[in-house]
Amino acid sequence: MAYCRMCGSRLEWAEVDGRRRERCSCCGAVAYRNPAPVCLAMVEHRNGLVMIRRRVDPLVGYWAPPGGYVECGESLSDAVVREVAEECGLVVAVDRVLGVYSQADVNVVIVAYGARSLGGEPLAGDDALEVGLFGRGSVPRQTVPLAASALDRWFLSVINDATATWR
Ligand SMILES: [Zn+2]
Numbered sequence: 001m002a003y004c005r006m007c008g009s010r011l012e013w014a015e016v017d018g019r020r021r022e023r024c025s026c027c028g029a030v031a032y033r034n035p036a037p038v039c040l041a042m043v044e045h046r047n048g049l050v051m052i053r054r055r056v057d058p059l060v061g062y063w064a065p066p067g068g069y070v071e072c073g074e075s076l077s078d079a080v081v082r083e084v085a086e087e088c089g090l091v092v093a094v095d096r097v098l099g100v101y102s103q104a105d106v107n108v109v110i111v112a113y114g115a116r117s118l119g120g121e122p123l124a125g126d127d128a129l130e131v132g133l134f135g136r137g138s139v140p141r142q143t144v145p146l147a148a149s150a151l152d153r154w155f156l157s158v159i160n161d162a163t164a165t166w167r
Pocket residue numbers: 004005006007008009024025026027028029
């Protein structure tokens with residue numbers, strides 16, 4: 001059971017603006033569901049691309065660029081700087097947006113950024129099993145897991161696309 005963020009009463013399904021949405025049974029507030037923005041960082045460090053091996057789902061055990069959810073109180077590029085520091089211990093300058101990825105059955109929007117390391121040594125944070133530095137042509141080719149969810153498949157396609165210029 002879901003409850004209204006405005007008044008705490010129960011939400012019920014209703015037709016709102018031509019679409020089934022949850023609406024408060026008391027105050028009428030509509031509980032819109034929106035995808036959450038996630039940043040992904042293509043960090044260049046000593047002529048290599050920094051990737052982490054993921055400790056958490058989706059794609060646990062896979063190599064991926066560092067990234068994560070944007071929090072209120074920070075911009076997307078602030079989130080890039082924070083996530084890279086947390087996940088692989090590097091200080092970075094954010095360059096530019098490389099791509100934006102979204103899919104109807106996935107509840108996030110991924111914004112991929114290019115960034116350059118300004119200092120630090122790659123060191124795996126809590127969300128990473130290890131950190132790797134991959135020169136041009138050596139970024140790992142990874143296949144879709146056997147029991148892949150829609151999110152797994154999509155996320156791997158985003159990783160492959162965002163790192164394509166390094167392969
Ligand atoms: Zn309400």
